[in-house]
Amino acid sequence: MQTAFRNDIPAPALAPALSPVSPLLRPERESPTLGTVRTFTKDEEIFMEGDNAAFVYKVVSGGVRTCKLLNDGRRQIAAFHLLGDFFGIEVGQEHRFTAEALGDCKVIAYRRRGLDVLSGGETLSEQLMTALMRALERAQAHMLLLGRKSAQEKIAAFLLDLAEREIDHRHIELPMARIDVADYLGLTIETVSRTLTQLERQGVIAMPAHRRSIMLKDKAALQRLDA
Amino acid sequence: MQTAFRNDIPAPALAPALSPVSPLLRPERESPTLGTVRTFTKDEEIFMEGDNAAFVYKVVSGGVRTCKLLNDGRRQIAAFHLLGDFFGIEVGQEHRFTAEALGDCKVIAYRRRGLDVLSGGETLSEQLMTALMRALERAQAHMLLLGRKSAQEKIAAFLLDLAEREIDHRHIELPMARIDVADYLGLTIETVSRTLTQLERQGVIAMPAHRRSIMLKDKAALQRLDA
């Protein structure tokens, strides 16, 4: 299905000096060429999760995989990038996933600039660009959840994520029904319900009678579950 | 985890008339206000997959779910959007997923302009914006695959997707190993291998001895499998 960042357009033309380039991602100006070609061999790492995201990449030959890992080694590949595809675009300072060569391959690395402009953009289009990248980060994290996590791990991650958005980080008011939780986590309502009562019996969470709010009694336990 | 398009920034300030707004997504200029508030009740549809993507939305109160459906009703929610989150950003003319209210809620609708500028942008930043949105679309489709499809359906979708990228749309040269396919589709190598030989026995595909290339003998059968 997905080989993201698909893009058949040839290497970008040099923008006229005063063209309205978005401040978010600007080509290197000092360099007469817009990017540097780099070569990799099979399974070689192009960048790792946590690396400084100084470059944006485009595949020239061969293929690349971008993936996320759980601490026990389970892996979810978010996308394959083939000829012409971009990868490594980030909202923040660092890469949120690892990129490795599928086989021998060549990529162009474009230097990024003005990254910090991203936080707190004021125009609608800047906000949208930021929202878009955040959404993509979240989508990648969610793919890891959907593809590689157990029911317990999914629920734990979900609760921790929701709690982050509450004023009191230990108390959740669920704004959605069980069926929505199930369809979000790739489970059934029965499994969602069973897993919640299981966590309740273990004393990790507590739920009042109407079951629409959840108290996180043992956040550390949830974090342990969230592989 | 994921409640995509997270954005705590207040409503965007009106950009100065000549600020370098990206041509991709531009606020309505004719209107003195930047958006229109709309109210929805529980399960009410905000927009549907296929609708014209004339607006971009932001949650003001309550919550929204964006989801994709398979023809038999299986559903995958890509994200929940709560206070301050944007949703409905699209690369093309139409929405790629459905948005519905989780409960009573209010959203601001920002009118979009200059959408067609998207195709064939020439500067690097325009290409990146396009790549970013394409990647998000693909990530959403992949979430549906990971969360709701069977092994056969996953493999079928994967083969059809790869075939699209080949010169001959009926012949695939796999650039990656089985383990990569497995980690992309949320399966094990054993299941990938078994499913491929199963499809081969059914006469849907054919593989030579070295098993690195695949001929699609019955594309229609694959499309039927790809729910």
Added chain:
DNA sequence: CGTATGTTTGACGCGAATCAATTTTCGTGG
């Protein structure tokens, strides 16, 4: 109240994972 809707609980079955073994492919050096 009574009906509809949402949630929980239980019994059972199936699809995919796990465990294990074999076969094939491929890289390396004789």
Added chain:
DNA sequence: CCACGAAAATTGATTCGCGTCAAACATACG
């Protein structure tokens, strides 16, 4: 070119997590 060992892919037997089916229970609402 062939022999060897390592890595990749396939195949089989078995297990198990989660889905399915079904029913009871709770909550919301007219």
